[in-house]
Amino acid sequence: MLVSNWNNYPRVEAALADFRSQDEALSILEEANKCIPRGLGRSYGDCSLGADIISTPGFKRLIHLDPQKGTLECESGTSLDQILSVIIPHGWFLPVTPGTSRITLGGAISSDVHGKNHHLHGAFGRHVLDLRLLTPQGQVLECSRNENPEIFQAVCGGMGLLGLILSARISLMPLESVFIRQKTIPAADLDQLMGLFESYHQSTYTVAWMDCLKSGRNLGRGLFMHGEHCRAGEASRRGLTHPDSKVLSLPFNLPFRALSPLGIKAFNSLYFYRKSRRTGYQFSNIASFFYPLDVIDNWNLLYGKKGFLQYQFVLPSRNSREGLQKILQHINSFGQPPYLAVLKLLGPGEGPLSFAQYGYTLALDFPMRPGVFSLLKALDRVVQKLGGRIYLAKDARMQKHMFWQGYPRAKEFLELKKKLDPENKLSSLQSRRLGLCQNQY
Ligand SMILES: Cc1cc2nc3c(=O)[nH]c(=O)nc-3n(C[C@H](O)[C@H](O)[C@H](O)COP(=O)(O)OP(=O)(O)OC[C@H]3O[C@@H](n4cnc5c(N)ncnc54)[C@H](O)[C@@H]3O)c2cc1C
Structure with missing residues (x-):
């Protein structure tokens, strides 16, 4: 069957094997030549794709x-x-x-x-x-x-x-409560936006939406949001019920022009001004605060049949400002606006292949259009030069050299892989592309 992850790119012919017990999982692994585990396919790219897939959602006790x-x-x-x-x-x-x-x-x-x-x-x-x-x-x-x-x-x-x-x-x-007390603060440019992340460093949850279609003195304009869990009874007496928001569903793949750059520009302005007017604290429930996109079951279809690419990178703190500025300038000069841009501040990473490092991470959704790969290559150069890296869960196209430079502990990972997987049984399209298989690097 044809399988793809959340961004619908790439799509590959694959055989999916389900299991319900440890013994079933073992026999799938024993029989497979090469295979890769796959959960709900919510990654963007090819990290859980290959010709043979061990599908885990049936194993859910x-x-x-x-x-x-x-x-x-x-x-x-x-x-x-x-x-x-x-x-x-x-x-x-x-x-x-x-x-x-x-x-x-x-x-x-x-x-x-x-x-x-x-x-x-x-x-x-x-x-x-x-x-x-x-x-x-x-x-x-x-x-x-x-x-x-x-x-x-x-x-x-x-x-x-x-x-x-x-x-x-x-x-x-x-x-104590399913509610979040949150506040949105408008920022006129990148400096203001980054300043807000610093001022609110002690807030539990911080995130910003960025309008990537602004240039000049409004480059990096955005909306900064911070939030805290409410105390018992603070927002409502409804207690601890799981706030299951209504799920809507798109009936088919929408044509790509449903999200034209002009439409997005208009949307961004409207969104910025509407949200900027709401200056006080607001209460939202867990579902709408953490999972706003889950309300539409298959919103990924908004990007059309060809799918889209999410480009998420992190830059070390010392270079974040310079890098973000350059990235936004490239986006403007290529005339390829992302449809969604989310900025977060990260702390240090832990595992050898973990994405995080101290600094800012920006996630950008680009529809699949001519020229998008050239733009992403230009962004790669900025990220690479400034010591950043791309998130593996959001990658469908990174080149090998960029991966090995961005993840300096990958050699340590590969040494361990040699011991645990000497026959290189577990491999994905991504791991082969990046040389994350022994004998390849
Ligand atoms: C709307 C949306 C918002 C998102 N927001 C964020 C975010 O804020 N932060 C963030 O970090 N990510 C985010 N993601 C990405 C998502 O959280 C990750 O890609 C996650 O890994 C997807 O999990 P999955 O179960 O769908 O696994 P898949 O996408 O199927 O697989 C992801 C990786 O996990 C491996 N894997 C899966 N199950 C197993 C297993 N049992 N054993 C070993 N390996 C396994 C696969 O081989 C693959 O390498 C978002 C994705 C979407 C669609």
Whole structure:
């Protein structure tokens, strides 16, 4: 069947094998020549694509919730959405969550996903207590910070290349209310926007939307948002019900021109001015604060049949301002506006392939149009020169040399891979493109 991840590019012919038990997973691994685990396919690109895929969403049992200690153990195909529906009524929340709840626990660990609180609370892997890994040689390893610590660190962010995560135990954060107290502050340019991230560094959640179609003195104009969990009874007495927002669905692939650059320019201005007028604190629920895009089930179809590319990079703090400025200038001069631009501040990374480093990360959604690959190459040069890197979970096209320069600990990862996967059984289209297979580098 034809398979693609969230951005619908690339699409590949692949065979998907499901499993419901550890034994079934083992026999799939034993029989496969080359294969790669895949969760809910919410990555953008080819990190979970290949001719043979081990599909995990059928492996989704909640193993144990300890409501006193706030720990949860589940099988790796469990979705964050499923987890939230169980933990919220007990007064717990995920300590780190990305911008969608439709991903699996295995996908969250393998990409070491980050949320709006990375500057304070790190990535998902920091909150994993232990995990069980089925190695390509058929062994089941218990991994934690004390047991097989080197493997544990590398599996967090390891893009499914060291083994199939069977299950994991994570620590949860206490929650008193399903509401978030948030404030949006307009910023006229990049300096103001970055200044706000610094001033609100102690806020739990910070993020900014950027209008990439502005140039000159409004270059980097945006809306900065910060938020905190409400205390019990602060916003409503409705208690801890999982706020399941209504899910809408698009019936078909919309033609690409549904989002023309002119339309986006008009949208950006309207959005900026409307949001700028709301200056006080507002209350939103967890679903609308963390997962606004989940309201439309298949919003990815808005980009049309050819799909789109998400370009997400991080630049070290010392170079972030210069780099962001150059990136925005390139976007303007190429006349290729991204349809979405989200800026976050990151703290340090942990695993050898983890994306994070101190500095700013910008995620840009580009529709697939002629010239987009040339623009991204120009952006690559800026990111590379200034010591940044591209997020593997959002990559469909990075070149090998850029990867090896951006991820200086990749050699350490590859050494470990040689030990755990001497036959190079676990490989994706991405790992082959980047030379993340032994004998290739
Ligand atoms: C709307 C939207 C918003 C997003 N926002 C964010 C964000 O804010 N921050 C962020 O960091 N990411 C974000 N993402 C990206 C997403 O969180 C990651 O790509 C995540 O890894 C997807 O998980 P998945 O279950 O869909 O896995 P897939 O996309 O199928 O796979 C991702 C990787 O995990 C590996 N993998 C999956 N399951 C296993 C397993 N059991 N064992 C070993 N390896 C496994 C795969 O091999 C692959 O390398 C967003 C994605 C979308 C669509």
